[in-house]
Amino acid sequence: MILIRKILFPFAAIYGLITGLRNWFYDIGIFKSAAFDVPVIAVGNLSVGGTGKSPQIEYLLRLLIPNYKVATLSRGYKRKSRGFVLADENSDAQILGDEPFQFHRKFPEVAVAVDADRVNGITKLLELAKPDVILLDDAFQHRKVKAGFYILLTTFHELYIDDFLLPTGNLRESRRGAKRADIIVVTKCPKDLSQQQQNAIRMKMRLESHQQLFFSFIDYDDFVFSDTDKINIDIIRNKKKVLIAGIAKPKPFFEHLKSKDDVILEFSDHHHFSESEISEIVKKANGNPIVTTEKDYVRLKGRKLENLFYLPIKSAFVSGSYDFDGAISQYVSGRQFS
Known part of the structure; x- marks a missing residue:
């Protein structure tokens, strides 16, 4: 290379x-x-x-x-929508892209928008959200x-x-x-x-x-989270689990959580998971926890994955x-x- x-x-x-x-x-x-x-x-x-x-x-x-009153504007990389979109209660990662949807989930008071044309996006935000x-x-x-x-x-x-x-x-x-x-x-x-x-x-x-x-x-947070539960990081480290990352440069995430018995699955950045990949993840997990990044979680949530957790991070x-x-x-x- x-x-x-x-x-x-x-x-x-x-x-x-x-x-x-x-x-x-x-x-x-x-x-x-x-x-x-x-x-x-x-x-x-x-x-x-x-x-x-x-x-x-x-x-x-x-x-x-x-x-x-704050607004964010992103391109919405790999989203399936087009043009300007302002996040609402019906939005998901496919409509907004994973990162903007993550902002929307964590900061509901923020006007989160996507548009490849940033000039148009700002103009629309000023008109609709007045940030x-x-x-x-x-x-x-x-x-x-x-x-x-x-x-x-x-x-x-x-x-x-x-x-x-x-x-x-x-x-x-x-x-x-x-x-x-x-x-x-x-x-x-x-x-x-x-x-x-x-x-x-x-x-x-x-x-x-x-x-x-x-x-x-x-x-890194002291816990991994699902929508209904949380597990201390020291406990999850010692559990057999599947670690999944579809982000650029995932090595620090894996290194922070992995133990010798873990299954590690690495995908491309912003990866959209197919049904066959979801089935393979379920098979490899075999009932054990599945831990992923927060960005991947918004794409994997609702995909028939039990025991799915994410690790929050902060700068x-x-x-x-x-x-x-x-x-x-x-x-x-x-x-x-x-």
């Missing part, structure tokens, strides 16, 4: 030229971006998948909900919208600064795109990441003067959470009264 990626280097150069020209046209105004009066925060990455966007969106929701602030999920490259605030995510083990353009690497655009970010969050760090390690990454990043850098980790900061919260609150309150 590494050899093939190196062979494809000329295509990466062409891809870089195309995306670079596109960004330049936006920068100089040949391509137009739509701006909105409402505060708009875009969360995204330079690489493909697995940087922890959903936990970061949920962190922002918890921060903002007490003081503002005080909008969070754009996975929209760092969506330059048809001019967000007021950009949060760029990059993982501790795969920093964008060490990566390369597709198809040789995993970057959707050049590392220069990071200059658009107001905040950069290094995600999936060790909980005990030292100040020395943080400083080394900070030096490597060569931040712009206006940018702030933060370090976060995935904080938490190694340090500096007060400064992060303050930067977000300052932007939103400033835009509210500007």
Whole structure:
């Protein structure tokens, strides 16, 4: 695979030229971006998948909900609906996509919408939901919208600064795109990441003067949950079970829960489970618990799987959470009264 990626280097150069020209046209105004009066925060990455966007969106929701009417707008990847959809009591993962439906389940007071056309999506949200602030999920490259605030995510083990353009690497655009970010969050760090390690990454990043850098980790819940029950994490670790993940980079999830007798089933990101796959999962479980990620749970719920549980996660900061919260609150309150 590494050899093939190196062979494809000329295509990466062409891809870089195309995306670079596109960004330049936006920068100089040949391509137009739509701006909105409402505060708009875009969360995204330079690489493909697995940087922890959903936990970061949920962190922002918890921060903002007490003081503002909040909306989220996502593309709704792999949903079976089209156009603009605003979540309601009839929505499910097939209509919204798994991540937006997860937001809708956990935060019913939030207006959750999906639309591949972000300009149209924001326009519709302002008309129908009238939010005080909008969070754009996975929209760092969506330059048809001019967000007021950009949060760029990059993982501790795969920093964008060490990566390369597709198809040789995993970057959707050049590392220069990071200059658009107001905040950069290094995600999936060790909980005990030292100040020395943080400083080394900070030096490597060569931040712009206006940018702030933060370090976060995935904080796992102490329980796994079903719709009607919960089990302590220490108990479930010692039980024979089936672990299922259809997410990008599921290794930490498996490592956190697995024991030697477990059956581990890994699927592609946003995987839609077929009836034959469901039957195979039931057969392998043989009455034992089935534990999956929260994102997969919204797609597996109601699929005739008994003893189905999910493990909630949260994004938490190694340090500096007060400064992060303050930067977000300052932007939103400033835009509210500007």
